[in-house]
Amino acid sequence: MTRQDNMFTPVLIGSCIIIMICFAVRASFGVFQIPIAEEFGWLRAEFSLAIAIQNLAWGIGQPIFGAIAERFGDRKAIFLGVILYAAGLVFSAYAITPGQHHLLEILVGFGIAGTGFGVILAIVGRAASDKNRSVALGIATAAGSAGQVFGAPLAEALLSVFAWQSVFLIFAGMIMATLFALPMLRAPIRTAKAEIEESMGQIVGRAIRDPSFALIFIGFFSCGYQLGFITAHFPAFVTELCGPIAPGSLLHGMGITTTSALGAVAISLIGLANIVGTITAGWLGNHFPKRYLLALIYTGRTIAAGLFIILPITPETVIAFSIVMGALWLATVPLTSGLVGQIYGLRYMGTLYGLVFFSHQLGSFIGVWLGGALYDIYGDYTAVWWIGVAVGALSAIVHLPIKETPLKDRMQAAAA
Numbered sequence: 001m002t003r004q005d006n007m008f009t010p011v012l013i014g015s016c017i018i019i020m021i022c023f024a025v026r027a028s029f030g031v032f033q034i035p036i037a038e039e040f041g042w043l044r045a046e047f048s049l050a051i052a053i054q055n056l057a058w059g060i061g062q063p064i065f066g067a068i069a070e071r072f073g074d075r076k077a078i079f080l081g082v083i084l085y086a087a088g089l090v091f092s093a094y095a096i097t098p099g100q101h102h103l104l105e106i107l108v109g110f111g112i113a114g115t116g117f118g119v120i121l122a123i124v125g126r127a128a129s130d131k132n133r134s135v136a137l138g139i140a141t142a143a144g145s146a147g148q149v150f151g152a153p154l155a156e157a158l159l160s161v162f163a164w165q166s167v168f169l170i171f172a173g174m175i176m177a178t179l180f181a182l183p184m185l186r187a188p189i190r191t192a193k194a195e196i197e198e199s200m201g202q203i204v205g206r207a208i209r210d211p212s213f214a215l216i217f218i219g220f221f222s223c224g225y226q227l228g229f230i231t232a233h234f235p236a237f238v239t240e241l242c243g244p245i246a247p248g249s250l251l252h253g254m255g256i257t258t259t260s261a262l263g264a265v266a267i268s269l270i271g272l273a274n275i276v277g278t279i280t281a282g283w284l285g286n287h288f289p290k291r292y293l294l295a296l297i298y299t300g301r302t303i304a305a306g307l308f309i310i311l312p313i314t315p316e317t318v319i320a321f322s323i324v325m326g327a328l329w330l331a332t333v334p335l336t337s338g339l340v341g342q343i344y345g346l347r348y349m350g351t352l353y354g355l356v357f358f359s360h361q362l363g364s365f366i367g368v369w370l371g372g373a374l375y376d377i378y379g380d381y382t383a384v385w386w387i388g389v390a391v392g393a394l395s396a397i398v399h400l401p402i403k404e405t406p407l408k409d410r411m412q413a414a415a416a
Contacts (some may be wrong), residue, residue, distance in 0.1 A: 011127040012136055014184025015120045016087055016143035018078065021113040021178050022085065024147030025171045027271065028155035029054070030235045031264055035164050038284025042098060043237075050101040052365045055224070057109025060360020062118040063354030065110075069119050069367025070200065070350055075182050081114015081186030082179055089172035092166040094175050101264045110352045115178065117141070118357050121337045123185055131286075133341070134345055138282015145278060152235065156264040192402065207344045213335060216339060217356050219398045221363040222391035226301060228364025230270070230325070233371040235263030243314045248366045251315055262315060266322040273326025281331035282338075290335045290342070291402040292376050297328050297335075298396035304328070305389045309382065312378035343407055365392070 029051050036047050069077035088107030095101045096109045102211045112121075119138055171416035207213050242259045245251050256262055284293055308321040340356060341349045367388065403410065 009127055009234070010111075010184040011186065012124055012139065014181040015124050015140050016114055016146075017184075019117070019120050019140060019179040020027070020143040022146035022147070023173055024151030024154065025085075025089070026112055027148040027151040027231055027267060028171070030232045030267065031152050031155040031159065033163055033232065033236050034239065035258075036101075038323070039164075040096070043372075045369070046098040048232060048375075049369050050105045052228070052235070052367075052369035052372075053102050054105035054109040054112070055108040055228050055361050055364035055368055056086040056116035058112045059114065059358040060118070061110040061113030062361070063351050065114045066122060066348075066350030066352075066354035067200070068114075068193075069122065070348060074119060074123050074228040075185055077114055078117050078182060078185070079179065081111050081116075083111075083117070084108075084173055085111025085115060086172040087111075088173045089168045089175065090335050093168035093172075097205075103186060106373050109339035111175070113354075115175075117144070117333055117337065118283050118350055119334070122346075122353065125337065125349055131157075134285035134334060134338050137281045137338055138279045141282070141333045142275040142278040143329050145177045145271040145274035145326075151271070152264040152267035152414070154300045155263065155284040175184060177290060183344065186297065191281040200351060203344065203348050204351060204355070206407065208355070210343075210405075210407055212343060213352075213356075215398050215402050217359045219298070219395040220332070220336055220356055220360040222298065222388070222395040223336075223364075224294075224360035224363030225367035225390050225391050226305070226363075227329065228361075229367035229371045229384060231267065233375075233381060234266060235260070238263035238266055238313075240317055241380070242318055243312070245315050249315070251319075259315075262318060266318055269319065270324040270329055272329070273323045274329040277327035277329060278334055280315040280333045282334040285335050285338050289404055290339045290397045291404060294332060294339075294358075294399040295396045297331050298392050301328050302392035303391055304367070304394060305385065305392065307386050309389075335359050339402070339404065342404060343393055345406070345408070396404065 031053075033044070033047055037044060041212065065081060067075050068080070084107050086110055088104050088109075092101060092104045094105055096319060121140055124134055124136050125138045131316070155167060155171075158170060162170070238260075239258075239260045242262060245257055245259065251262065256265055279365070281293065281297070304324045308317060311317055336356065337349070337353050340353045344352050356392070367384070371381060371384045375381055
């Protein structure tokens with residue numbers, strides 16, 4: 001294997017370290033839902049809105065940080081993201097009103113944008129060879145899932161010992177520690193001469209006028225809706241609605257004796273299953289049309305979510321749903337980011353994927369906020385869950401007409 005074709009480069013390893021730690025913290029916010037609401041006597045919608053604002057800020061910040069990375073350098077963009085992320089957590093530890101949490105989650109959201117998929121996957125995509133790119137993107141995405149495996153249970157364990165404010169400070173220290181991986185991120189620029197000669201405005205403008213870009217944008221909305229809602233509300237959902245864990249059962253024997261603990265474990269299981277799911281999706285993306293794979297993933301999510309809410313909610317169905325949904329969880333990310341790079345080129349992949357990711361985060365904002373708002377109105381999550389089923393079905397449909405041929409080739413063919 002040549003150096004160029006080596007899969008596990010320092011760039012990929014460093015990227016995985018950063019995204020794993022940063023996503024571990026991000027995936028834990030749902031665990032804080034009940035402790036913070038109970039301490040201050042807030043409605044469920046108050047802290048839900050804070051998490052929703054975080055997701056929206058992440059989406060707004062993603063194309064901005066993609067552009068910063070492409071203009072000033074990847075590592076500078078990530079450094080800025082780490083500082084904002086840690087600062088948001090530190091200040092949030094001392095926030096005592098909903099408004100303070102809402103404002104500070106903007107900092108956290110921008111911090112996640114600077115350390116998340118938009119910047120990291122663009123680095124990995126440029127550093128990988130054409131042969132390995134889809135799998136490398138899958139591995140980097142799976143690293144985020146690996147963080148999710150231990151993020152929520154770690155938060156649950158720390159909350160049993162420390163106040164939530166102290167846990168926020170501990171997590172801020174973990175985010176700062178990712179700076180030690182920055183020297184590993186030296187990605188080459190793998191772009192065609194024509195891409196280098198064109199400005200960001202030209203390439204971005206051409207992309208957003210392409211109908212396929214609009215379909216990708218729309219399709220990614222439901223991914224964000226489902227992930228945002230489940231990450232923020234599923235621990236509370238399981239805590240309140242799941243049937244009791246029977247003494248003598250396998251879960252009870254493993255020390256999972258409360259539905260609160262099961263809720264944290266469910267998030268962990270989703271992340272664990274998704275490690276396999278994202279790597280598999282990346283591999284499949286090298287061999288099959290990505291639009292069809294994405295349509296299948298969204299169809300699978302829709303069926304899994306529909307069955308889960310129809311059937312009685314028991315510890316067994318929670319575990320089964322977590323594994324199935326986990327296998328499909330971030331499997332959309334290497335395929336969607338790979339689709340963007342394949343169709344529109346690698347030079348401004350960070351910015352273009354950031355624009356698509358805004359749709360994802362708009363969905364996350366609505367899923368998280370609506371989850372809290374409808375819970376306060378109806379006393380359960382049933383309505384918001386069925387909305388997620390509907391938007392999942394929509395995403396499965398809109399991916400089918402996407403044209404995967406590079407845009408420049410289509411334009412040349414049309415001009416001939």
